[in-house]
Amino acid sequence: MALHRQVEQQDEVEINPLYVRELHFSVPRHRLAEHGLLPDTALQAVRDELTLDGNARLNLATFVTTWMEPQAEQLMTECLSKNMIDKDEYPQTAELESRCVNILADLWHAPEHGSATGCSTTGSSEACMLGGMALLWRWRARRRAAGADATRPNLVMGTNVQVCWEKFCRYWEVEPRLVPMEAGRLHLRGPQAAAQCDGNTIGVVAILGSTMDGSYEPVGEISAELDRLAASGGPDVPIHVDAASGGFVAPFIQPDLIWDFRLPRVASINASGHKYGLVYPGVGWVVWRTPDALPEDLVFRVNYLGGEMPTFALNFSRSGANVAAQYYNFLRLGFHGYQRIQQACQDVAMHLSGQIARMEPFELLSDGSDLPVLAFRIRDESAGFTVFDLSERLRTRGWLVPAYTFPANLEHVSVLRVVVRNGFSKDLADLLLSDVQRHVRVLAAHPRSHVPLAPAGKRQSFAH
Numbered sequence: 001m002a003l004h005r006q007v008e009q010q011d012e013v014e015i016n017p018l019y020v021r022e023l024h025f026s027v028p029r030h031r032l033a034e035h036g037l038l039p040d041t042a043l044q045a046v047r048d049e050l051t052l053d054g055n056a057r058l059n060l061a062t063f064v065t066t067w068m069e070p071q072a073e074q075l076m077t078e079c080l081s082k083n084m085i086d087k088d089e090y091p092q093t094a095e096l097e098s099r100c101v102n103i104l105a106d107l108w109h110a111p112e113h114g115s116a117t118g119c120s121t122t123g124s125s126e127a128c129m130l131g132g133m134a135l136l137w138r139w140r141a142r143r144r145a146a147g148a149d150a151t152r153p154n155l156v157m158g159t160n161v162q163v164c165w166e167k168f169c170r171y172w173e174v175e176p177r178l179v180p181m182e183a184g185r186l187h188l189r190g191p192q193a194a195a196q197c198d199g200n201t202i203g204v205v206a207i208l209g210s211t212m213d214g215s216y217e218p219v220g221e222i223s224a225e226l227d228r229l230a231a232s233g234g235p236d237v238p239i240h241v242d243a244a245s246g247g248f249v250a251p252f253i254q255p256d257l258i259w260d261f262r263l264p265r266v267a268s269i270n271a272s273g274h275k276y277g278l279v280y281p282g283v284g285w286v287v288w289r290t291p292d293a294l295p296e297d298l299v300f301r302v303n304y305l306g307g308e309m310p311t312f313a314l315n316f317s318r319s320g321a322n323v324a325a326q327y328y329n330f331l332r333l334g335f336h337g338y339q340r341i342q343q344a345c346q347d348v349a350m351h352l353s354g355q356i357a358r359m360e361p362f363e364l365l366s367d368g369s370d371l372p373v374l375a376f377r378i379r380d381e382s383a384g385f386t387v388f389d390l391s392e393r394l395r396t397r398g399w400l401v402p403a404y405t406f407p408a409n410l411e412h413v414s415v416l417r418v419v420v421r422n423g424f425s426k427d428l429a430d431l432l433l434s435d436v437q438r439h440v441r442v443l444a445a446h447p448r449s450h451v452p453l454a455p456a457g458k459r460q461s462f463a464h
């Protein structure tokens with residue numbers, strides 16, 4: 001009986017290449033089906049659905065890598081089965097992680113060569129969480145040692161921070177001291193940061209660069225203002241640099257910009273390996289200036305690598321593939337390879353912004369000279385269409401260009417943002433420009449014929 005049923009079942013599934021012709025076939029959605037499918041059928045069914053996703057290469061909303069070399073993909077496939085956390089079983093994967101930490105620490109001018117303190121994470125969000133926790137723990141220890149109250153911590157940052165910092169504050173019950181944007185100041189500056197600091201400030205977050213427009217916050221200026229504050233008897237406040245994107249850009253194309261561990265006040269830095277580190281998601285990195293910037297009781301030491309690699313993470317299991325791919329990129333590209341790629345991205349961003357600036361309705365808010373990112377708005381309220389309309393029209397050809405409103409105090413400003421990444425060539429940029437031009441012509445000629453797609457003033461969700 002059992003055998004017979006099995007054969008019957010097999011017959012049934014073997015006709016499955018015809019599944020699309022059979023009305024009764026539908027993919028199980030919310031409950032497991034009793035029986036499975038042949039692998040090719042399952043593959044096809046899942047692929048079919050995923051064709052509805054946007055085209056990753058035309059996704060100008062995201063900072064995250066959408067293309068890697070076939071060799072890197074092969075390496076990642078080979079490493080997918082290795083669990084990063086099993087450092088005992090996969091000591092060489094752990095060794096590659098340690099090398100990547102040291103390479104980044106060197107790029108960011110950390111004082112300790114070859115024995116840097118840091119780790120890989122699932123992305124910058126986890127890395128920021130770890131950086132923030134270290135600040136919080138150190139602040140508590142300082143307060144307790146001084147016999148002061150250690151129950152009301154705050155963190156100073158701009159309203160333009162990525163959502164991970166609001167999460168950090170919510171999860172750890174830290175008061176977020178958000179410095180609003182102003183017209184002409186789209187990110188945190190030194191005087192405004194220092195003005196928000198007091199004895200309960202665990203740190204200041206400086207962003208390289210801002211999610212909103214790609215601009216770099218002036219870490220040097222913020223640091224100098226905090227130096228002044230400390231010298232005048234105020235609190236001595238450390239800086240964490242959220243260099244999710246810029247950590248892999250500035251060292252290569254803005255080497256003279258002083259934003260990293262060259263500033264003694266910078267305690268820790270994070271970056272996303274899966275953004276301009278050019279690895280598929282998800283991998284991030286966090287590095288501390290010195291071992292003492294990372295409180296001992298947050299660190300779990302493993303001694304089979306000579307005690308060099310402290311482990312500090314929120315999650316446990318994760319594939320080793322991304323770390324291997326990060327190291328592959330470091331080997332494959334070297335300093336000059338990264339420099340050429342980031343420079344090419346910046347050249348394309350500057351080309352785009354130069355052309356956008358010349359188009360009648362637009363005003364640039366950033367031109368791509370910091371991160372290769374440009375943000376622009378519609379200059380004239382009476383243009384008859386909004387950035388949301390244009391964003392939606394661009395989507396008809398597959399371009400994903402997000403439109404969103406700025407945070408406090410510029411909620412009335414809505415912009416379009418283009419993130420230029422590896423693989424977005426000048427040819428593609430020119431195609432985008434001609435599509436923008438075409439849509440602007442149509443929208444301007446028929447100002448009220450379209451339905452607004454999102455009410456102006458409503459903050460849209462946008463990628464990262």
Ligand SMILES: *Cc1c(COP(=O)(O)O)cnc(C)c1O
Nearest residue numbers: 123124125162211242244272464
């Ligand atoms: C993208 C981004 C993050 C979050 O990074 P993930 O790697 O996506 O977790 C945090 N901060 C900034 C400034 C970012 O751009």
